[in-house]
Amino acid sequence: MRERPQSFPSVALAKLVQKGRKITYGIVQPGEFVADGVILVRGRDYSAGWRDIDGFMRVTPEIDAPYKRSKLKPGDLVLTIVGANTGTVAVVPAWLDGANITQTTARIAVDSTKAIPGYVEQVLRSAIGQEAVYRFQKGGAQPGLNLADVEKFEIPLPPLPEQRKIAEILRTWDQALEKITALRALNIRRRVWFRTHLFTGKVRLPGFTGEWREVPLSDVLHEHGSKSTGAEEVYSVSVHKGLVNQVEHLGRSFSAANTDHYNRVLPGDIVYTKSPTGDFPLGIIKQSKIDREVTHELCHVAEPHHGAAFFELLDKVMPDWERRKQRLERAMA
CATH class of the missing domain: 3.90.220.20 (DNA methylase specificity domains)
Incomplete structure (x- = not known):
């Protein structure tokens, strides 16, 4: 004690x-x-x-x-x-x-x-x-x-007046945390509502018109199937934090001794795990987010090849992409 x-x-x-x-x-x-x-x-x-x-x-x-x-x-x-x-x-x-x-x-x-x-x-x-x-x-x-x-x-056991004051102070903090928790839960429900309604096209944002269309997922994403070299850090998919290092997030690694058969996650990749949770009964989908490479891969969603249209789109969403690319390359050298 x-x-x-x-x-x-x-x-x-x-x-x-x-x-x-x-x-x-x-x-x-x-x-x-x-x-x-x-x-x-x-x-x-x-x-x-x-x-x-x-x-x-x-x-x-x-x-x-x-x-x-x-x-x-x-x-x-x-x-x-x-x-x-x-x-x-x-x-x-x-x-x-x-x-x-x-x-x-x-x-x-x-x-x-x-x-x-x-x-x-x-x-x-x-x-x-x-x-x-x-x-x-x-x-x-x-x-x-x-x-x-x-x-x-x-x-x-301090004197009763001191007990009362201690209880009041800590209860005030508890109430503040309870309000923050309730506000977070409300914001999560609002986000779910937006996702449910905006992605159907039934609720439109002001100023936007035109028909929505549905395409097969394979038209916008492809599974590259790159395998681990065995030297990469092992990450897990977290509901609230996205991709997390197992050792840093969970305290230890749960991976197999040999990870050569693991899939390699590239910057910007969309990662899907079939492990169900209460909020995501069909599994979890997250994106690996790294500065320039995230934008690079998002452009691939719209334009799957590195042709003129790809770089035109890249210039629009990140005009300084070349400077960022040079900075990233220097950091990786």
């Missing part, structure tokens, strides 16, 4: 909970979804911020009744104790008052006379809390934490 400041005593989490509401997990077998039932909180419901109320699982009052010990109140903490998101923590909002939890979630009812719930949340989310999770986490196919171990988590 990392060192704590001398002035902050460390207190076991079990000593910070409300009397009669010890750290506990919830319903073991929730049964079928019931539209008007009791809300059941699972780790997925808060792993990326609280989901909308309509997305929660609900159980019958009969299933909920034996688990009164794990009922939630506003200000309680929920901590994922089983699965890939073990260690994820959140503060229960007022609109989840009376909800229950599953057996994969622990309820931590912090006594506000001893600690500020928002402060304890931030400690559990910090390196201090995550180190405790790592230390006590049990391995196997389903990683997890025992409640007895969660009770041992040590919380550095």
